[in-house]
Amino acid sequence: MKKRTSLKDIATRVGVSTALVSYVLNNQKEDRISKEVAARIKAVAKELNYRTNQIAKGLKTSKTFTIGLIVADISNSFSASLARIIEDEADKNGYTVLFGSSDENDIKLRKLAHEMINRGVDGLILAPTENAIELLLELKETEVPFVLLDRYFPQFRSSYVALDNFQAGYMATEHAIESGGKRIGMINFRSTHFHLEERTRGWLSALREHKIPGGKKQLRLVREHHLESEVQKTVNSLLSQQEPVDTLLLASNMIAIHALRYIIEKRLKVPKDIAIIVIDETEAFEFFYAPLTFIRQPLQEMGQTATRILLDNISHNKAVSQVNLSPELVVKKSSLHHYSSPLKR
Amino acid sequence: MKKRTSLKDIATRVGVSTALVSYVLNNQKEDRISKEVAARIKAVAKELNYRTNQIAKGLKTSKTFTIGLIVADISNSFSASLARIIEDEADKNGYTVLFGSSDENDIKLRKLAHEMINRGVDGLILAPTENAIELLLELKETEVPFVLLDRYFPQFRSSYVALDNFQAGYMATEHAIESGGKRIGMINFRSTHFHLEERTRGWLSALREHKIPGGKKQLRLVREHHLESEVQKTVNSLLSQQEPVDTLLLASNMIAIHALRYIIEKRLKVPKDIAIIVIDETEAFEFFYAPLTFIRQPLQEMGQTATRILLDNISHNKAVSQVNLSPELVVKKSSLHHYSSPLKR
Structure with missing residues (x-):
């Protein structure tokens, strides 16, 4: 087997320190070093086929029994x-x-994917960001097995484990309608993430099938980086318009946390003034005075399935497995307009 | 500089595959391979000074601009x-x-510390487990800089950033006394962790200084792996004894979550039937019908300080920094026995 190119080989050829090569190739900010040097290091690395060696050949010959997991936001309970x-x-x-x-x-x-691969993980589980397609194409070339988690790109063929998000939106909305909701608004993120768009599509589809008026006029999109103020603004706008909504479908646990804070502050009564249904959950929901109705994601199954697919891919099987898990509706008080009625409890 | 010993060097000497060497040295379960082979691999690794090379020399010559963080339980919001x-x-x-x-x-x-060091992290931040002293002694020998987070061992000299946990217990208890508490019980983990013992010591010290009777008779210890049932049992025992407690000091956010569930189930009135104060917090506390009084850990300062100390240690300074951060009391309704009184709000 041909000797692998090391950082030192590149450093020697360029005439710089190994640390500098590592720094550049690990995609660190380059403002501290000259652009020419950075470009030269990258060119030599490419010429010596640095990455391909490290990854494709390296991994096949020595398993490390380590996998990398890249989540979207570790501070989110999901x-x-x-x-x-x-x-x-x-x-x-x-x-x-x-x-x-x-x-x-x-x-x-x-950066994280590169760090992990350069450190020799046997495979990756990752929740891709909005514009991750290019990175995923690269990953495919490296032959490091990976499984997408929670999100995927329908136009990109790869293994994934995710919720059936259309079904989640549909199921939540149908429950709202059955509970007596006449005007059902939705708050979602302003995002091109397929899994979030699917939740909106499910909501809209249920409204149409049940001939509930309003449609996209009752949809509000908020930006993640202005979440608190935009959730307040949109809850307020949906409740104070000429025909206020009687039900809010909230597309994520973080949107819900901010909406609940606003609802407490404004002393709104849930579900009398406004019924609430959330897609996804968090520990806080059960402690709200009207415990929240929500769509449960089967986290245990999601995490275990993703791990098993990845370990299978690592040890033998190169099959692409695509798993859409069924959501579960958990009905509590927050969605039941007439929750004093014994029939509805 | 002497060439580093590689896994391959060891494999060649022992006459096994590189993968097997990696497997053994990364502390994997060894039940699949013979004990003799595992022992031989370890002996040769020691003889060739494998670890020392990888770590002590490796890191000094080429920084990876990566640090390792080992927390106690990633599913806990703390x-x-x-x-x-x-x-x-x-x-x-x-x-x-x-x-x-x-x-x-x-x-x-x-296993995690070894994995990270063998993958060349520049340093480690870690929340040590109860019996981590031996590992910490090893880490010192490797010369990989590390900072302890949240927990430390008073008898072991190293950099750390933690809460002043005695002060946290003391402050919470003093507030309970000032709010009219006469019998103040505490629920803590059954653990030899110094930071948890300090919380108990602070509680006890405040009781004694204010001549509140009860003392250790009002202390209950629960096991982490039986948390739900033991929290229920201990809350119940403190409330149903001949002289029931009027205030509960809960030593962690997870103990509090289970106590709140039990309190809701039993329809106890907080703070009328029982006042509650918690050390540490979680998002759920603000949504409980009587928002919880708690001791806030300065997380921002804790995380930032630990990171800065580590990066300083990596780049030049070998000083030992030991930081005890001050707790902050956040008073809400759950601790105020007479919370309808305007003076107390």
């Missing part, structure tokens, strides 16, 4: 719970998990 | 929030963070 489940499942199989958190940032995601 | 803060602070300084979660398991902690 990501943190999944991380714990994947860690437990990997541990059962003798694998250690190294985590990273992209914070929904394409550059961080790329 | 760990997850700290991870996010450390990630942000490291990113500002051009560093990537690889996380791991020990789940309070000594063996997992050791």
Whole structure:
């Protein structure tokens, strides 16, 4: 087997320190060093086929029994719970998990994926950011197995485990209609993420099938980086318009947390003034005075399935597995307009 | 510089595959391979000074601009929030963070620390498990800089950033007394962790100084792996004894979550039937019908300070920094026995 190109080989050829090569190739900010040097290091690395060696050949000859997991935001309970489940499942199989958190940032995601691969993980589980396609194409070339988690790109063929998000939106909305909702608004993120768009599509589809008026006029989109103020503004606008909504479908647990704070502040009565249904959950929901109705994502199944597919891919099977898990509706008080009626409890 | 010993060098000497050497040295379960082979690999690795080379020499010559973070339980919001803060602070300084979660398991902690060091992290931030001293002694020998987070061992000299936990227990108890508490019980983990013992010591010290009777008779210890049932049992025992407690000091956010569930189930009135104060917090507390009084840990400061100390240690300074951060009392309704009185609000 041909000797692998090392950082030192590149450093010697360029005439710089190994540390500098590592710095440049690990995609660090380059403002501290000259552009010419950075370009030269990258050119030599390419010429010596640095990455291909490290990754494609390196991994096949020596497993490290380590997998990388890149979540969207480790401070969100959704990501943190999944991380714990994947860690437990990997541990059962003798694998250690190294985590990273992209914070929904394409550059961080790329950096983390490169760091992990250069450190020899046997495979990756990742929740891709909005513009991750290019990175995923690169990953395919490296032949490091990977499984997408929670999100995927319908136009990009790869293994993934995700919720059936259309079904989640549809199911939540149908429940709202059955509970007596006549004007059902939705708040979602302003995002091109397919999984979020699917939730909106499910909502809209249920409204249409049940001939509930309003449609997209009752949809509000908020930006993640202005979440608190935009959730307040949009809840307020949906409630104070000429025909206020009587039900709010909230597309994520973080949108819900901010909406609840606003509802408490404004002393609105749930579900009398406004019924609430959330897609996804968080520990806080059960402690709200009207415990929240929500769509449960099967986290245990999601994390375990993703881990198993990845470990299968690592050890033998190169099959592409695409799994859409069914959402579960958990009905509590917040969605029941007439919750004093025994029939509705 | 002497060439580093590689896994391949060891494999060649022992006459096994590189993968097998990696498997053994990364502390994987060894039940699949013979004990003799495993022992031989370890002996040769020691003889060739494998670890020392990889770590002590490797790191000094080529920084990777990566740090490792090992938290206690990534699914706990305390760990997850700290991870996010450390990630942000490291990113500002051009560093990537690889996380791991020990789940309070000594063996997992050791495995993660080894994985990270063998993958060339420049330093480690870690929340040590109960019996981590031996590992910490090893880490000192490797000369990889590390900073302890949240927990430390008073008898072991190293950099750390933690809460002043005695003060936290004391402050919470003093507030309970000032709010009219006469019988103040405490629920803590059954653990030898110094930071948890300090919380109990602070509680006891405040009781004694204010001549509140009861003392250790009002202390209950619960096991982490039986948390739900033991919290229920202990809340019940403190409330149903001949002289029931009127205030509960809960030593962690997870103890509080289970106590609140039980309190809701039993339809107890907070604070009328029982006042509640918690050390540490979680998002759920603000949504409970009587928002919880709690001791806030300065997470931002904790994560940022730990990161800065580590990066200082990596780049030049070998000083030992020990930081005890001040707790902050956040008073809400749950602790105010007479909360309808305007003076108390």
